[in-house]
Amino acid sequence: MTEPASDITAILLAGSRPGADPLAVAAGVSVKPLVPVAGQPMINYPARALLAHPAIGRLVVLSQAPELFAADPATAWLAEHPKVRFERSGGGIASSLVDFLDRGDFPFPMMMTTADHVLLDGAMLDQMVAQASGADVAVAMVERATLLAHYPASRRTWLKFRDGWWSGANIFWFGSDRARPVIALWQEVEQDRKKGWKILSAFGPLALLGALLRISTLRGGIARVGRRFGLSARLVAMDQAEACIDADKPDDVVLIERILAQ
Numbered sequence: 001m002t003e004p005a006s007d008i009t010a011i012l013l014a015g016s017r018p019g020a021d022p023l024a025v026a027a028g029v030s031v032k033p034l035v036p037v038a039g040q041p042m043i044n045y046p047a048r049a050l051l052a053h054p055a056i057g058r059l060v061v062l063s064q065a066p067e068l069f070a071a072d073p074a075t076a077w078l079a080e081h082p083k084v085r086f087e088r089s090g091g092g093i094a095s096s097l098v099d100f101l102d103r104g105d106f107p108f109p110m111m112m113t114t115a116d117h118v119l120l121d122g123a124m125l126d127q128m129v130a131q132a133s134g135a136d137v138a139v140a141m142v143e144r145a146t147l148l149a150h151y152p153a154s155r156r157t158w159l160k161f162r163d164g165w166w167s168g169a170n171i172f173w174f175g176s177d178r179a180r181p182v183i184a185l186w187q188e189v190e191q192d193r194k195k196g197w198k199i200l201s202a203f204g205p206l207a208l209l210g211a212l213l214r215i216s217t218l219r220g221g222i223a224r225v226g227r228r229f230g231l232s233a234r235l236v237a238m239d240q241a242e243a244c245i246d247a248d249k250p251d252d253v254v255l256i257e258r259i260l261a262q
Helices: 022-027 044-052 069-070 074-078 093-103 120-130 144-148 177-191 192-199 205-213 218-228 250-261
Strands: 008-013 055-064 084-088 110-116 137-143 159-161 163-175 233-237
Touching: 008 044, 008 093, 008 144, 008 159, 022 205, 022 250, 044 055, 044 110, 044 120, 055 093, 093 163, 093 177, 110 120, 120 137, 120 163, 144 163, 159 218, 163 177, 163 192, 163 218, 218 233
Parallel strands: 008 055, 008 110, 055 084, 137 233
Antiparallel strands: 110 163, 137 163, 159 163
């Protein structure tokens, strides 16, 4: 068994999508990561969880406007923290990540999550580090039965495969520089979403047919994509339902605040 990684570079995405974010507009703040959840800007929750974890060596916050966090009294602690560094990002996640890797300032492995992952906690990070260590790329997902057992009214977007219905947990692992081709592919899809099927078909007719007919397992599909790139790719099926509940809509914030209160 692979020894769990340590001295991990954590990446926290705190940027903005094009256009006004409804949560930010409703809260009267300039960017979504500053939206208050249970009295605190949402970014504070995942940032504190990451900084408290013993395997995290440093935290890099990617944002188009780092100055906003330094100027806000509730998030100024991040700009002053010795283990935190802000880096200016671009418009897209994948393109920002490519630019970040090109700078070469930080070591692998890297674990990336988002500022709206308010419920991120030590147990989720323990599982991700334990099960992703040794892989070049890993992605965290939650299977539908795990979520609905605890939050039957929660609405998510599900990817349907033979081994279950899956929703993203917004935690990604990049174990080595071999992850670059996968990030480059992500960047291509991000820049032109219409290419999605074209790119999927590049993995071969069986992969395309499997996706269409849902005869593939997600675990097998991720591993197969990895082999196509000559790397190790892995699914981490999260044990906690809360791993896929992010603060994306007003209903999510209500649910998250109820969970935090408990």
